[in-house]
Amino acid sequence: MKKYKSLLFCALLPFSIFFFCACDQSTKHRKLIINDSDYDLVIVPRNTSADIIGYVSDSIFVGSHSQTAIFDMRQISRLKDYKSCSAFADTLQAIIVGNDSLHPTLDLNDRSNWKYFTLKKEFGGGGECECQIGITNADIQ
Numbered sequence: 001m002k003k004y005k006s007l008l009f010c011a012l013l014p015f016s017i018f019f020f021c022a023c024d025q026s027t028k029h030r031k032l033i034i035n036d037s038d039y040d041l042v043i044v045p046r047n048t049s050a051d052i053i054g055y056v057s058d059s060i061f062v063g064s065h066s067q068t069a070i071f072d073m074r075q076i077s078r079l080k081d082y083k084s085c086s087a088f089a090d091t092l093q094a095i096i097v098g099n100d101s102l103h104p105t106l107d108l109n110d111r112s113n114w115k116y117f118t119l120k121k122e123f124g125g126g127g128e129c130e131c132q133i134g135i136t137n138a139d140i141q
Contacts (some may be wrong), residue, residue, distance in 0.1 A: 025078055025123075025124040025125050025127075026074055026075060026077070027076075027078060027082065027128070027129065028128040029072075029073055029074075029082045029129055029131075030071060030130040031133075032068070032131070032132045032133075033068050033135065034133065034134040035062045035063065035065065036134055036136045036137075037135050037136055037137045037140055039096050039102065039137075040096075040098070041097065041104070041135065042059050042061055043059070043062060043068075043070050044092070044093045044095065045058070045060075045089040045092055046092075046093060071088065079121065082116070082129050084111055085114035085116055085131035094106075094135070102141065103140070103141065104135060104140050105140065105141050114133045115131065115132050115133070116130075117130050
């Protein structure tokens, strides 16, 4: 009996190692707009290609004094792949709802305006992360 256990262990060991090492890590990544202004906003991701993968809609409403995830995606990748807070679109445009004379001065396309946060780390470099940008009344003229 002991011989069979050893044989079974030796036979299953390579498969176990392959199973645990072959699993690709996935990462959930969100982009969050924190609107601390007195104005409602619409965020419009624009891209030259037809598909903008990951954005929750082709235009996203962000109410005043609220926060909204504009991008939400889980894919095979690592947390470090998102530290740059890339827009994954050609441009992000912010529009003030109901006021054509006011415009946001904060550039949503400038990655240095976004802050990266790791929310959860998993084995192998995967996990959950998000990039946040805040808009205040001072950012609107």
